[in-house]
Amino acid sequence: MKYYKFGDKTGRYIGRTEKYDIYTSTITGIGKDEDDHEERTQGEIYFNYGPSAGGLRESVNFRLLTPGESIRDVIINSGFKRRNVKITGDSISDAMLKVERINGFHSASHSIAYALAVEDALNVENGDLNDARIVEIELERIRSNIDVIKGLCESAGFAVPEKQLLLLREEVARIISSAFGHRYYFSVNGINSIDGDFSRISLSSIEKQFRSIYNGLLSSKIFLDRLQENGILLNPVSSGPAARAANFRYDARLDSESLIYGKYSTVMETSGDTFSRFLVRAEEIFESINIIESYDIKKSYRKHRMELNGTGEGTARIESPAGDLFYYVNINEGRLIDIQMCSPSYLNMRNFRYGLKSGNIFTDFFFVWESFGIWISELEVGFQ
């Protein structure tokens, strides 16, 4: 375990696994949660929304506490679709098929973080794959950020840019499929291996099309007005684009050694509102394109199944599109005896609530929700 140790908390808080609290370089026992909800007062009602509703892509239930128009608090029940995945006892390679399906939309991030944790546990030299893995994750980030901005356009009733972004999302899926043989990176990443032809990645058309949509959105008074001063979150306990939109320079690309990034500039905003999160997501698309182009990988990699019989504990932390993603594995003779995962959706869900109760009204709900890019699939998964 090169990058983490069990002990007292150090650095910033990353989030929670089933058994542990995670900081930037330490793993601790689970701390006390002091997350009290507002009391309902006379005349207030709970407005029930979900778990299954047309406006929700995944199953989740919200109970919005309201005196009428404003939202005073929200009780979130994300556990409806909780999946219990039988994975302990699996060989480290078999487990990969399940890990890459924890969050299918961020499967490159999950499968690479898991592979890095296994390689850390078994002391596998993996430096050769560092750059290619970064390219995969940055390409995934581009698609994910397009999707978040598409969600914001949908919330604003901006049908034309919404459809243009759906078109772009599909084009990125096709680039991923052409390079890696699968639209969601399934069966692409292995222990110390990748299957993909990086010469097929070309992003100039994506960049041009996105820039035109982005400029159009920035020139729209109505769009800006809907996003600004909405869902304000200035919480130092945050992660990913939501943290960077509030002027916290939190980024696993800067403070984790699991993957070593070269020169790259962090996108920061200061207001912490939905608009700032939109700007960070949009500008990071250009930054991810820069990163991918700076590596200029034109190689093909062939996957090989690696069954290692080693024993050990390992960790990895990477910057997935929504923030820090952490894996811990404990391996005995090539089989998993424990696996712990902390996804950015843990902190983002808490912070969505804080952002929503910061003086918003009903019509703001979808903007705030979409701007955090939360995936219930990675939040509600148990390992057995």
Place this chain on the structure above:
Amino acid sequence: MGKLRHLDIGTGGGVSVNWFISGIRKRIKTEKLDQYQVMYPSILEGVSDYKCPTEALRNGNWDMDKCIFCRQCDLKPTGKQETYSVQHLVPDIFKKSLYLYPVDSGTCGACNVEFTSLFSPQYDSSRFKIFMANTPRHADALVVMGVHTDGMERVLQEAYDAMPEPKIVIGLGACALSGGIIGREAMEKYDIHIAGCPPTPASILNAIIEARDKR
């Protein structure tokens, strides 16, 4: 309205884009359903004695509903996108319009994203008179995605019960159909089985069109 930040950095220093014109300028992007093909998932051919992790390979037979297209066996992809089977034809009444209501029973998210791609310009399901319903009360077909989960069992049943007759149920993806690699199937019976992990948008549309329009 307070002072709007950034309004001067877009095109033309604050002159709003006319999205209608912008949409028209981009021209029609809708494609024929066979214009874009992928290999995984597609129909697999050949023989393999590989020990399939989902038991999709048994006694020399390939069960596409169980296959997660993991590429580990010796079966070869054909690129044919007919990765579906129709158990019951769709009632004639849905020829004029068919409204789909998706329910996420326990997905990884990828099936959900592929489902929303049906409404992208490339696939534009509305040209086939296939639309999305925002409530099961307005739906003709329940689209079930993901594995069975305890929390969603009742929600799924309630959504089905709330739909008016006639109604059909579509199983979308290996998880819903067989449990895939993650768990067990979300429902026991479906009128249309759409295999894949996840199924492609084209195969979803092709399956529905075949069930509805072929007699």
